[in-house]
Amino acid sequence: MKIIAIVAGAALAFAPGVSLAQKSGAKPDFTLDPNYGEVTLETGFTPDPWTKSILAGGSVPASAAQSGCEGSVSAAPDLQLNFEAGDLDLTVRAVASEDTTLLVNTPSGQWLCDDDSGGDLNPKVLISNPQSGRYDIWLGTYNDGMVQSTLEISELGGSETSAAGAPDADLEPNFGSVRLRSGFTPDPHEKAILAGGSIPASAAKSGCEGKVSAAADYQVFFEPGDLDLTFLVEASEDTTLLINTPNGRWYCDDDSGGGVNPKVLITNPQAGRYDVWVGTYGDDMVQSTLKVSELE
Numbered sequence: 001m002k003i004i005a006i007v008a009g010a011a012l013a014f015a016p017g018v019s020l021a022q023k024s025g026a027k028p029d030f031t032l033d034p035n036y037g038e039v040t041l042e043t044g045f046t047p048d049p050w051t052k053s054i055l056a057g058g059s060v061p062a063s064a065a066q067s068g069c070e071g072s073v074s075a076a077p078d079l080q081l082n083f084e085a086g087d088l089d090l091t092v093r094a095v096a097s098e099d100t101t102l103l104v105n106t107p108s109g110q111w112l113c114d115d116d117s118g119g120d121l122n123p124k125v126l127i128s129n130p131q132s133g134r135y136d137i138w139l140g141t142y143n144d145g146m147v148q149s150t151l152e153i154s155e156l157g158g159s160e161t162s163a164a165g166a167p168d169a170d171l172e173p174n175f176g177s178v179r180l181r182s183g184f185t186p187d188p189h190e191k192a193i194l195a196g197g198s199i200p201a202s203a204a205k206s207g208c209e210g211k212v213s214a215a216a217d218y219q220v221f222f223e224p225g226d227l228d229l230t231f232l233v234e235a236s237e238d239t240t241l242l243i244n245t246p247n248g249r250w251y252c253d254d255d256s257g258g259g260v261n262p263k264v265l266i267t268n269p270q271a272g273r274y275d276v277w278v279g280t281y282g283d284d285m286v287q288s289t290l291k292v293s294e295l296e
Contacts, residue, residue, distance in 0.1 A: 006168045015256050027064040030105050030136040032076035039079065041153065043086025044249060049093075049154035056079050056100045056139035058145040065103060066111035073103055073138035079151060081135040088249065090130040090154040091206055094139050096149035101140040107133025126206050140208070156250055157206040166203035169244050169275040171215035178218070180292065182225025188293035193217045195278035196285040200294065201242045201252060208252035210240030210279030220274040220292055229269040229296040232257045235288035240279040246272025263296075 036054055058074030078172035094100050096116070102123035104112045108131060118124030132182065141147045175193055197213030222229065233239050234257070243251045247270055257263030262278075280286045 001013045002164040012169045026060045026075050028060055028062065028103060028105075028138055029075050030075055030077055030080075030134075034080040034136070035074060035075040036079050038082060039153075040082040040084075041082040043088060043155060044183065044247060045155070046248070047089075047164075048102045048156045048248070049152040051080060051153075052096070052151045054139050054149050054151045055104070055146045056094065056096065056149045057141040062101070062103050062113060062138070062140060065105070066113060068273050069101075069103060069111070069113040073140040076134035077105075079137045081153060082135060083130065083132060083135055085130045086131045086155075087251075088129040089153075089205075089207055091124060091157055092127070092135070093122060093124040093136060093152040093154070094149045095122050095152065096147050098147045100147055100149050101142070103138040103140065107131045107135065107153060114265045122198070128207065144241045156248070157202070158203070164264055165243075166214075167199060167201070167216070167242060167277055168214050169216060169276075172211060173216045173219045173275070175218050178292075179221045179223075181223040182227060182294065184294070187295050188230075188291035190292075191218055191290045193233070193288050194285050195288045196275075196280040196282075197241045198254070201240060201277065201279050202241060204244070205250035207254050208240070208242055209254050210242075210281055212240075212242055212277040212279040216275035217268045217278050218242075218276045218290055220276065221272070222274060223271050224269045225294075227294040229266045229274075230291075231264045231266075231274075231276060232291040232293065232296060233262050233288050234291065235261065235286050238281050239286055239288050240281070242277040242279060244275040246270045246274065265296075 040181040058072050060075045062069035099121040102114050112125045114123040114125050201208035201210050241253050251264045253262040253264050
């Protein structure tokens with residue numbers, strides 16, 4: 001993944017973490033104490049997104065960290081994130097009334113930067129398959145003033161939603177619901193689903209493919225035992241699968257079920273409600289079969 005950004009700056013006299021000695025030839029320096037402290041987050045954290053008020057800007061060229069990043073940030077990171085990763089992607093985003101930019105140093109030492117990927121001049125960095133470890137984060141501006149901003153850290157894509165709306169687990173499911181207890185028979189439990197919709201699945205989770213309906217297609221109220229839980233879709237055309245679990249985490253898949261069928265395996269499933277959407281790649285609806293199993 002290659003993310004290119006532009007980061008711009010503010011006057012030295014007002015930039016946190018910047019001294020007169022750093023005015024010339026300085027670089028973003030992750031060994032300095034972060035301006036707004038540090039936070040430790042573990043996958044599945046709540047609330048998601050986690051937010052922090054940050055005064056964006058600085059006087060150190062971001063290009064000193066990575067060629068192609070323009071403008072300025074403070075010498076010290078604005079925030080240090082200590083993250084324990086799971087199976088979800090990690091999104092770092094800033095929201096402000098003015099144009100801001102974002103610079104991130106990952107646990108592997110890679111520099112990532114962005115300008116407007118978050119929509120409305122807001123920067124966003126999506127980190128696929130994130131590593132556990134320390135992430136140092138800088139926020140910059142395009143002018144000489146400091147800009148009040150909100151930093152968002154999310155596994156669910158942050159607060160950004162599609163103009164067409166977003167999948168909504170509070171709506172009545174299109175094809176009803178079922179209650180299953182560990183050891184249920186027959187296994188798999190099957191339900192006919194007319195897959196598709198007009199809402200991008202990525203509005204629920206960044207990186208998800210296909211289009212789904214606003215309402216979930218099916219709800220599964222599940223009481224687990226010692227077995228994992230598998231959701232699988234079978235259809236004659238390419239479909240996708242989006243699931244919201246009882247703890248609010250989103251899972252999605254395209255072709256893991258073989259051929260063009262999607263499959264989501266949930267290890268150590270929680271008790272509660274699973275909202276399931278089946279999507280398609282085009283505007284047509286596709287007849288499909290949703291299978292829920294402990295034995296797949």
